Amino acid sequence: MKELLPHLGKPRPERADAARNRALLLETARVLVAERGASDVTMDELAARSGLGKGTVFRRFGSRAGIFQALLDEEERSLQQAVMGGDPPLGPGAPGLERLIAYGTARISFLFDNHEIARATLDGGQKAPAGESPLSRLHIRMLLGEIKPAFGDLDVLAAQLTGALDGPLMLQLPAEDLSSATVERQRKRLMHGWTELVTQICGP
The missing domain is CATH 1.10.357 (Tetracycline Repressor; domain 2)
Structure with a gap:
């Protein structure tokens, strides 16, 4: 029987810089989770460690919960x-x-x-x-x-x-x-x- 699994929604096409920022933020979030656990990761720290502005973090994920949903x-x-x-x-x-x-x-x-x-x-x-x-x-x-x-x-x-x-x-x-x-x-x-x-x- 042919596999008929629902594909998770594919992200909308992104500009190259936006895609790089998203990948950088997710990788930074993974590192922070490994270092101290998800409960202690903050938006301010994610912005600082990634070298991106806090506004960029919010535009990409909307909220702290949105970052972890993306992960x-x-x-x-x-x-x-x-x-x-x-x-x-x-x-x-x-x-x-x-x-x-x-x-x-x-x-x-x-x-x-x-x-x-x-x-x-x-x-x-x-x-x-x-x-x-x-x-x-x-x-x-x-x-x-x-x-x-x-x-x-x-x-x-x-x-x-x-x-x-x-x-x-x-x-x-x-x-x-x-x-x-x-x-x-x-x-x-x-x-x-x-x-x-x-x-x-x-x-x-």
């Missing part, structure tokens, strides 16, 4: 590329159930690896979003169509499985569960839970 979107595109053209079982070429297990475990790892940035996309004045990835539901629905589990409504099942991955999961876990002492244990538990869930629903 998260770039990581999402990398996951999408792996799903569409990477090695199996995450990419094409493996049986549907294997790909479904691989996608769920990859998505869980994505959320663990990016949980701090995901939290920083919230501006403090809004509730946690529903958090559904543009990639997840259509991809899961496509795989369910290939697997053909004994379930009456595959659209509903796809929505429910998407919710199991994108609650948003990492925004609901307490910060202590994401500490260095417990993060790998939590990651493995959730991956194991996903594998058991879809195997029970979709297995022979």
Whole structure:
């Protein structure tokens, strides 16, 4: 079956200098996150470290939350590329159930690896979003169509499985569960839970 995944919106064409500024700001943001964590990154510091004016930062991203949303979107595109053209079982070429297990475990790892940035996309004045990835539901629905589990409504099942991955999961876990002492244990538990869930629903 042909992959029919939704491509994340492509940025509008930019002037060369605008594109350079955007790339510089995102790379500077990554460095600052690695140095001190996303919660301590400020617009003033981002402007100073990048050598650009604060007005340029606001024009590019609108707000502090917008910077982290742009970082998260770039990581999402990398996951999408792996799903569409990477090695199996995450990419094409493996049986549907294997790909479904691989996608769920990859998505869980994505959320663990990016949980701090995901939290920083919230501006403090809004509730946690529903958090559904543009990639997840259509991809899961496509795989369910290939697997053909004994379930009456595959659209509903796809929505429910998407919710199991994108609650948003990492925004609901307490910060202590994401500490260095417990993060790998939590990651493995959730991956194991996903594998058991879809195997029970979709297995022979």
